[in-house]
Amino acid sequence: MKSVEVCFSPDLIHFHELEGKAVVVVDIFRATSTMVAALANGVVSILPFADLEACKAKQAEGFLIAGERNGLTAPGFEMGNSPVAYLEGDYTGRKLAMTTTNGTQALEKSKGAAEILIGAFPNLQATVSYLQKLDLDVLVHCAGWKGRFNLEDSLYAGALVKSLESTHLADEDGALAMKSLFEREGHQLKKYLSKASHAKRLQNHGIESDIDFCLTLDVCDLVIRLDEEGFLVPA
Template identity: 75%
Template sequence: MRKVEVCFSPELIHLHELEGKIVVVVDIFRATSTMVAAIANGVKEILPFPDLESCRQMQQKGFLIGGERNGLTAPGFEMGNSPIAYLKENHSGRSLAMTTTNGTQAIEKSKQASQILIGAFPNLQATVSYIQSQDEDVLIHCAGWKGHFNLEDSIFAGAMVKSLEATHVTEDDGAIAMKQLFEKAGHDLSGFLSQASHAKRLQNHGIEHDIDFCLSFDLYDLVVKVNPEGFLVKV
């Protein structure tokens, strides 16, 4: 059987072998949830950037630009990091350049993988089904928060490990622990994650609707993948 493992932070990714594996990048609050929402609602492609200035310059090339730091829209950017914004506004057919505090950094550090997928609760089952159709081991790469472990990405990893258990085994202690955490707390994700540090940061910004969206299962039958040119696109 194929294997699945979990990396809890981009700061730990150097400890994992990426070549020949599918890497699923996860930033539940909110980057990967926003990326999935954007693609599902008509954005043609997303080009991720680790830094603000390179992303900002893409506006001159006709890109819609989205920038977030510390949970807030970065100065001078049209969009922040809210999935709800892409449900309310029509950006159909647009190319989006995007940079966030954690998620785009994790994508940047995953580039040695054979495939990079974008994972979120709203497209969990679609992503699992795609992975099960591929003959490769899987690494779930949690974006965390500024290098630290976080609850929301890690419990998503547990949900994915559990969803893959028919086809993938794990000998990874972190994956085993997160699967058990999801089995115990997954019935009330919003209640469990209300104690998460980043959920509290976002609540302080008054964006509870974003949190609700980010914790909604299987809204879209959609797989988002990084293509050879570095763009996030629908598979």
């Protein structure tokens, strides 16, 4: 049986072994949810950037550019970090260059893993099925909020651990704890996560519909992986 473990912050990732593992990067509000929305709605690939300026420079090469800092669209960018924007517009065939406060940094720090996937509630089950076929040990890498533990990424980790239980043993402390948490709170995801500090920050930005998308399970039959050239693409 393979194993599954959870890392709660990019600032703790150096305590976890990456080599030979499938790392699932999670930033529920909203980077990884937005990636799922974009690739499920016509965008062909996403090039992630940790740095704002490097991301913006890709516009000259025809990329659609998405930049977010602290929950808001960064100055000079076409897109922010709203998944719903991709459901509403038509971005068929576009390549996207994207940078966000937490999510793209977690992705950067996952390099060295055998496989890097993007996890979000809308494509949970698709990701589970893919991981079960892949047959590697799994590490869930939560982006957190500016280095800190956050509730929504952790609860997704719990959902993934729970969904993998027939193939991946949760005998690591983070995985055990989040599986218990999901067993307790998973039936009322939206209600429970409305208490989360980040959800409150987002509510202040008036983006209830984004939160709804981010917390909706299994509406996209899509697995996203980082390819050899550094693009996020459907698997």
